[in-house]
Amino acid sequence: MQIQVNTPDGAGGADLIASVEQAVSEAVGRFEDHLTRVEVHLSDVNAAKGGDRDKRCLVEARPTGKAPIAVSHQAATVPMAMNGALGKLGRALDTALASRTDHKGNASVRYDDV
Template sequence: MQVEISTDNNVPGSAELNRWAEEELRAALSRFSDHLTRLEAHLSDEAAAGAGGVDRRCVLEARPEGKPAVVVSHSAGSVDEALRGATRKLEGILDRQHDQAAHHKGGDTVRYGRSANQG
């Protein structure tokens, strides 16, 4: 899984911030790493736009193999809260996608307790 971190002009993009964000994302999404080809995180500060107290924003774009990109965002009072909030949202979506794929046609049936194709 390739991970890219970017920031806008209002969030200082340091090597330390990039390293921390990548470690957070890899740790939280490690169970999906075989299914994700790319993960992009964009960190921004919306205070310049007059957003008030909750002005840090994280947008995550995940690219699962063979599926459309998944995009989530979260705003919070700090960059780390925004990243963690967006990560939780992304985990939820990827969990649901994984569960749906695991329960596709041909699985166990309620009536017989096994696949109808298994006779």
């Protein structure tokens, strides 16, 4: 699974990118075999103005053999926005990929892993 982090004008540096990659791995690592790439887009919604929901995190996951799944979350800080979006992504992937496993977590006979 490839993790790509996009920030406005490369803001944040290597520390931010490393923390985002770690958070993504922790949040959706259990789906690693079913995902080719996860893209994280961090942005400031209203630039210089402040606000309660000023930071936005858009996360797009690309499952193998399915359409991409995108979720977003807005919050006061980047970590809060990222945690909210990754929580939504985990739930969306649970729903989208549920047919690939049975109720006990084993591979489904309907899913051919060719």
